Amino acid sequence: MLKRPINLLNKFSKFSDHWSPKVVAEMNDYQFKLAKIQNEFTWHSHLETDEVFLVIEGSMTIEFRDGKVDLSAGEMYVVPKGVEHKPFAKDECKIMFIEPRGVVNTGDSDGELTAKNDVWV
Amino acid sequence: MLKRPINLLNKFSKFSDHWSPKVVAEMNDYQFKLAKIQNEFTWHSHLETDEVFLVIEGSMTIEFRDGKVDLSAGEMYVVPKGVEHKPFAKDECKIMFIEPRGVVNTGDSDGELTAKNDVWV
Numbered sequence: 001m002l003k004r005p006i007n008l009l010n011k012f013s014k015f016s017d018h019w020s021p022k023v024v025a026e027m028n029d030y031q032f033k034l035a036k037i038q039n040e041f042t043w044h045s046h047l048e049t050d051e052v053f054l055v056i057e058g059s060m061t062i063e064f065r066d067g068k069v070d071l072s073a074g075e076m077y078v079v080p081k082g083v084e085h086k087p088f089a090k091d092e093c094k095i096m097f098i099e100p101r102g103v104v105n106t107g108d109s110d111g112e113l114t115a116k117n118d119v120w121v
Numbered sequence: 122m123l124k125r126p127i128n129l130l131n132k133f134s135k136f137s138d139h140w141s142p143k144v145v146a147e148m149n150d151y152q153f154k155l156a157k158i159q160n161e162f163t164w165h166s167h168l169e170t171d172e173v174f175l176v177i178e179g180s181m182t183i184e185f186r187d188g189k190v191d192l193s194a195g196e197m198y199v200v201p202k203g204v205e206h207k208p209f210a211k212d213e214c215k216i217m218f219i220e221p222r223g224v225v226n227t228g229d230s231d232g233e234l235t236a237k238n239d240v241w242v
Contacts, residue, residue: 001188005196067122075126
């Protein structure tokens with residue numbers, strides 16, 4: 001039986017909203033989420049977990065209180081738990097997050113950018 | 122302070138051996154590992170954990186007892202825990218694994234393809 005892979009660009013083609021992570025896979029109690037991002041997100045931190053950003057297409061910046069990291073396609077960064085960060089992308093950027101099931105996109109900064117959790121695509 | 126991203130192709134340029142995963146990042150108690158693979162691996166399973174394959178460059182196949190999945194760059198697959206699988210790549214393929222720290226590449230099938238664990242690049 002031929003099983004189907006998860007094709008990331010195909011999954012990205014199925015949604016267009018920004019800052020609204022979509023789950024594409026689960027591994028144990030972790031989720032792989034895709035998001036299209038553009039402009040500034042809100043300062044926030046995740047008190048319970050590290051969070052991985054992997055850029056699939058485009059480029060983005062993650063600002064920290066003590067600096068920043070610029071990420072392009074094929075680059076990743078682990079934001080340590082509890083560290084305040086603010087993602088930003090000048091132009092639309094396609095990214096994958098990896099984090100435990102249940103993590104809310106805005107962490108400790110609930111607000112209008114808080115997305116519905118556990119939405120699959 | 123400008124922080125450094127993890128550039129996957131740069132990391133791949135630092136080693137050439139096959140079937141020998143190299144750790145590039147940790148998230149909580151999980152590791153992100155890169156490997157170059159070619160030809161057949163051994164049948165094995167991981168009894169304690171799911172395992173994610175993400176193809177960065179090239180293409181590969183994961184054979185299962187009841188079928189297979191073909192993966193190309195930008196495609197991923199989650200091998201469920203306990204499921205026997207045999208990775209294969211006709212030509213050299215660059216992949217990323219995501220799995221808990223401590224997982225051995227050959228799982229329950231220790232042998233000459235068993236790689237040293239927790240090697241960073």
